Amino acid sequence: MQMKSPSDADHLALxxxxxxxxxxxxxxxxxxxxxxxxxxxxxxxxxxxxxDALSRLSAxxxxxxxxxxxxxxxxILRRQDAGGDHSAxxxxxVSRLAERLKVLEQERREAEAALSALLVHRQATPWPVxxxx
Numbered sequence: 575m576q577m578k579s580p581s582d583a584d585h586l587a588l589x590x591x592x593x594x595x596x597x598x599x600x601x602x603x604x605x606x607x608x609x610x611x612x613x614x615x616x617x618x619x620x621x622x623x624x625x626d627a628l629s630r631l632s633a634x635x636x637x638x639x640x641x642x643x644x645x646x647x648x649x650i651l652r653r654q655d656a657g658g659d660h661s662a663x664x665x666x667x668v669s670r671l672a673e674r675l676k677v678l679e680q681e682r683r684e685a686e687a688a689l690s691a692l693l694v695h696r697q698a699t700p701w702p703v704x705x706x707x
Contacts, residue, residue, distance in 0.1 A: 585614060585622035594628070595635050605634055608644060610651055637667070641678070646670045 588599055602621075605611050611630045613621040623631070630651065637647045650670070653663035 585616075585624050586628060588613075588621045588623070591623050591628060591631060595631055597631065597635055602631065605631065608648065610634055610644075610648060640671055641674050642667075642670055 586594070588602065591597070591602060592599060602611075606613055611623075611627050611634070613623055613627060616622050633651075634647055637650070638644075642650075650663050650667045653666055656662075
């Protein structure tokens with residue numbers, strides 16, 4: 575069975591995808607290894623990405639920047655691929671992002687408390703303490 579060769583007009587090269595989405599080649603290949611996205615190959619066996627692959631990579635990049643794990647992203651994409659309820663994958667993504675925000679808010683409160691404690695300590699005792707002979 576011979577694969578049809580993707581045309582340049584319909585498919586983007588790896589370098590163009592990297593540029594558009596600000597992703598590394600290593601990241602894109604890793605997402606392929608995980609089965610999150612598929613690349614087609616041209617007659618020289620170079621990766622070529624259609625609009626669907628570009629959309630998936632864009633979503634993966636946004637979710638990663640938001641701090642979601644690859645397991646969460648895989649679950650979102652599986653729900654999307656399953657079809658059925660059109661918004662099921664969106665609802666799941668929203669729930670994961672909301673949970674991520676709760677974690678970040680807690681981390682921020684903890685960081686602010688630590689910062690306040692350091693500032694109080696700094697006013698009470700200059701730091702670093704100078705050693706006097």
